Amino acid sequence: MIFKVAWRNIWRSKVRSFIVIGSIAVGIWAGLLIIGFSFGMNNERTASAIGTTIGHAQIHSTAFDAEPLSGAVLGDDVAVTKLREEVERLPFVAGTAQRTVLQGMINSAKSARAVRIMGVWPKDERAQTTLPMTLVDGDFFESAGRNRLVIGEKLANRLGLKLRSKVVLTFQDAEGTLSRASFRVSGIYKTLNATWDEFHLYVHHKDLEQTLGAPLVHEVLVRFDETVDTDEKTVELASVLPNGMSLKSWKQVNPELGFADDMMAIMLVLVLGIIMMALLFGIINNMLMAILERRRELGMLMAVGMNKRKLFLMILLETLMLGCVGGPIGIVLGDLSTRIMMRIGIDLTSKKEGLAELGVQSIIYPEIVPEYYIIIAIMVVTTALIASILPAVRALKLNPVEAIRGQ
């Protein structure tokens, strides 16, 4: 019956209870939208980086990791082919692509810049990355010709380059000797990551080999079947690598992305914590008002023999019920809103440039994160429990005689 009394008590002042329940619901709704938005933005950024450029993991020689010199290769053709076959046998590996990675300079008629030159096997690159789909002009080594270059739009603009513009690339060969070769821009790409675009350019591995004298493979990109449990998959993948090779997860290749991924979970719990703090004070205020209004009744209950434990339980239940009504309403509203936003997207075109720097599209599609529903439910219950303490202590401190007299 204490449960029944507590339930009916919260409806004694309907307006007040509706305000508290409404604030809980709105707080949770906002929290879920923030979570959905943040996850949508971060996952899109991560997926974009993994899909277009870095893959889920990268294999290098340990020498390359120490210093990315031209001579720090993974091995000869046979060794690399064997390595790829070994890696592709793992059930969660969807595919691999090998690359030559050189630090170098690009010189145009207008300017020069330090760049990373990616010597790619176009067929592999097309199969394992979406970079060829980001081309805004030209093609990704489909047309005939030699010494073709695919360059990021941002770098092209800085160097004043257009399609068919001529540039000179300078890089070291395996012996450390500086080599130069002329290339023509055959494609211009634009990923969501402007920083990547400004620093990376792609050439056909065969064109590099002519200058280098032999194929140099510095990197094997590994793509997993899906972007879940990547830490565990990376550990398993590392176990099949021979000595002298190292594995970097996407989080290590792009620490900023990994940091954002790890930090986001903490930040979102903090945001939820702040929302709950605001709700906490609202609930405490509501319950203190309720205690004040019911002093006479609470005094009577203490006078006739309701012990402190039961009185505390009654107030705790009332507070908990407010949370248990507002919480699910907020979760349902948040879920519905997120689902609608998932379809139509949140248009931030006015912030397009800034978002591109972050590697994010201008339309954000939020995501549903079911784990957070459980976290929110736990936080609401905890908040309600904490909120009940002060009003309950106030009630327990009432003097029955004074309370009954209405003093």
Place this chain on the structure above:
Amino acid sequence: MSKPVIQIKNLEKVYEGAVPVHAVNGINLTITEGEFTALKGPSGCGKTTLLNLLGGLDKPTSGSIEIGGVDITTLSENQLIDFRLRNIGFVFQAYNLIPVLSAQENVSFIMLLQDRPKEEREARAQQLLEAVGLKGKEGQRPGQLSGGQQQRVAVARALASKPQFVLADEPTANLDSTSTANLLDIMEKLNKEEGMTFVFATHDDRVIKKARRIISIEDGKVLSDE
């Protein structure tokens, strides 16, 4: 000879302040089983203070109050709460029913606090409401009942815990004459038929006329005991 229910010895209650007030000043009393007693006196004479002390709602400055052989002045706060629940019934001036519960639930609630089984609670609540003339009103909430009816629910609630005695503080103060007469008839009937001990604090002549023992109090002392 009836056995004593309440034995008060040298009871004093002093409210400290710039001028200490002796609300109860050396009272000695014995109330026996089945009494229908009125404590009368003008406002501020100390009768409500005495009632609160008898009910264990307030602590005396000195003296003892024995109820059923237990000196309640020695009990801790928690022990007192439990003692009140099992031994004392209360009827308040302002009824003090729980507004969100029906008449029957208000009566049952005390028994719930005593951890009595549901069947017993429901049966006794119905029996008591019938005894106070509220058969058919069991499902109504206090707001749907008149003042007199609410006070009758309060009487039923006071009896629900099967107390040793019932303390009623100005139970008729908010009632019209018809309701007062009804309520007094019911309490008198319960006193005679069930032997329930009633102690009233009142200055209502209608109550005093019904009482079989009248204790006059003035300045915290017993002036007369008839």
